[in-house]
Amino acid sequence: MNGETKEKNNYNSSPEKREEEKLEFFKREEIRTMGKDLLKLREEEAKKEREKIAGLRAAGGKKEEKLSKETYPAEKPTRRFLPPVFTRPIFSRLSPFEKIFIRVSLIVLVVLFLALCFTFWYWYSEEIKKISILPKKSTPTPIEGTFILSPSPSITPEITPSPTPTFSITDNILSVGYKIPSSPRLIDTIIMHSTYNTAGENAYDVEEVIKDFNKNKVASHYLIARDGAIYLLAPEKAIAYHAGTSKMPDGRTGVNNFSIGIELIYTKEDAPDEIQYQALSYLIKNLQQQYNIPPENILGHKDVSPTKDDPWNFDWEKFNQLIK
DSSP states (O other), rough: HHHHHHHHHHHOOOOHHHHHHHHHHHHHHHHHHHHHHHHOOOOHHHHHHHHHHHHHHHHHHHHHHHHHHHHSSOOOOOOTOGGGGSSHHHHSOOOOOHHHHHHHHHHHHHHHHHHHHHHHHHHHHHHHHHOOOOOOOOOOEEEEEOOOOOTTTOTTTSSSSOOOOEOOOOEESSSSSEEEESOOOOOOEEEEEEOSSSSSSOOOOHHHHHHHHHHHTTTEEEEEEESSEEOOOOOOTSEEOOOOOOOOOSSOGGGGGEEEEEEEETTTSSSOOOHHHHHHHHHHHHHHHHHHOOGEEEHHHHEEEEEEOSSOOOHHHHHHHTOE
């Protein structure tokens, strides 16, 4: 009875109220339908997302497989020109001791190579020193023994020969004033000079004259002291700086390159004494014999350099008689 009453009440309600109830019903149905659609849409999106993730996983697996094949190809053969020990699979199978042995062997080989290079360099530098630098102030060493000069039969009666002296040559190689050429030089000239000690009381002091040569970085090949002692200051094979800017009578310049220089110690007020003439003639005769030097190429410094005036007070006639 209550139900019937309720239905009657609903039926007997106003049209506006029934319209509101109808609208409310449609709204609830619409909301229910929208909920179903939304649930269905979410299920479709979730499905797409799962398919996408599955596709990415499949693609990633293929990429990793491809990368693995490129990095470590299964069927790629080992290069034949490499020893098997250096190929990765074999080297990785070596024991730690074998790896250490290989590394130590390589280090030993490198050390031995460096030691060989250093030994060769040291030997080469010592050989260069032997060529360019000779011992200084060695004991007097005669050249080819002791030479005794006898009076030349061509000497004129006006020249009285001194007693036959014995000469020797003392090595006193300087460290400056000359250079060793890269190839042997042709020697065909002798240039004579005169010099003395201008700094001290003793004008004939050999040590002071040599100090002056070292200071000015010049040198002649030979130096003849006032007492006739002969000193070798530069090797004959060396180009000594003694003639300076010079020119031969035959037109050649750079006289240092093909000449041997000889200095005699005496002042401008003096002249070479007898023993110096004898030592000079002895020395020049030996040089002429060794290098086949013609007499016309035995000159004074002033003959090749107009600005020079040495050798001072030199008796050329007497000298030419002595070397005949």
